[in-house]
Amino acid sequence: MPSRADAWRSLRGLRVSPPGAASTDRARAKTFQMALEQAQQLMDAAESAGHATRPIQLFYALSQAGRAIAAVSTRLPSNTLIPDKGNPGSMISFTVDWRLRGHGVTAPGTSVNRIGKVTVQADWTGLLPGVAAALGCACLAPEDKVKLRDLWPLIWETRFAGGSLTDLAEYPALEIIDETGFPAGLSQTTEANGLRRANGSAPTVLLNGFPQETYKRCSSDYSSFLACLDHYPSLTGWLPATPPSSLWKPAPTNVLAVSWNHPDEAPQPGIRYRGWDLIAVPRVGAMKDALNPFIAWWAVLFALSMMARYEPSNWAGMISIDSSSDANAIENLLDQALGALPHLILEAIDVSAS
DSSP states (O other): OOOHHHHHHHHHHHTTSOOGGGGSOHHHHHHHHHHHHHHHHHHHHHHHSOTTTHHHHHHHHHHHHHHHHHHHOSSOSEEEEEEOTTSTTOEEEEEEOSSOOSOSEEEEEOOOSSGGGOEEEEOSSSHHHHHHHHHTOOOOOTTOEEEHHHHGGGSGGGTTTOSHHHHTOSSOOEEEEOTTSSBTTSSTTSOTTSOOOOTTOOOEEEEEOOOHHHHHHHHSOHHHHHHHHTTOGGGTTOEESSOGGGTOOOTTOOEEEEEOOSSSOOOOOSEEETTTEEEEOOOOTTOSSOOOHHHHHHHHHHHHHHHHHHOHHHHHHHTOTTTOTTHHHHHHHHHHHHHHHHHHHHHHHHHHHO
């Protein structure tokens, strides 16, 4: 994957000839160009800031990048249904324009002392659902209050920091690997899509990273394991290769094999994250589809920025590395964001413009 500097260089290179819908619309092009400049300047400011204020710059950098993503989108404007305020219980058509207004997300639960208890709630309209529409992916279900403890483990870069935010996660993002330990599809032992069918056998991949508590429950109860897999839309139709109890590996990670036991061609079991890792991401709350990791980043950084701005005392306690069990995980996420976000923004622009 490209370095942070390479990602920004590629993003800057797009500005002279904006892609997608901005290629033929001067207003879109101007928004794309300036929004990316603002995003980069805010990201540079975030790099020089401490963790006490970094989430504020990071979120607004992502917010401005979202306006650039919307400006190039070939999917916007689009129509959706929103509640009719004048007729409770009814829905009306609403046009999602590329000129997005408002955050599109709130943080109704910030008066807490543990980061995992902070809640976010998507709106029906605004920047967050608008960017999701620009990307053609699902957003958090409107008005569904979601705790950060359920969103944090969906951000792939958090998996090595440990702590309660990832260790106690029930449904984290799962790594999909082959028997060599490589991301499925990237080693010489698998075909391009990572779903090898040798001598007529069913395509098989390994799922890595189940939490210990999920392991204990599912390794002894087959129906519980199937119910767990049901939270991962991309794994629909994939089944355990053998009884679960013989598949789990010892902590710190638990690995199991799943196979595609159907005559039709096996679908991709996950998404390719930042061009390398193949991961399965769960749906969250009332969602029907998997949550795009870009949207997970957005929701988490919004919540952290709200904590830093409006709950400075609680925020100070959360990021105290000497006394808070959340501090190391928070520092890791804010550090990882500096490298991950430019690449994710670059990929999002490509998707939105296509």
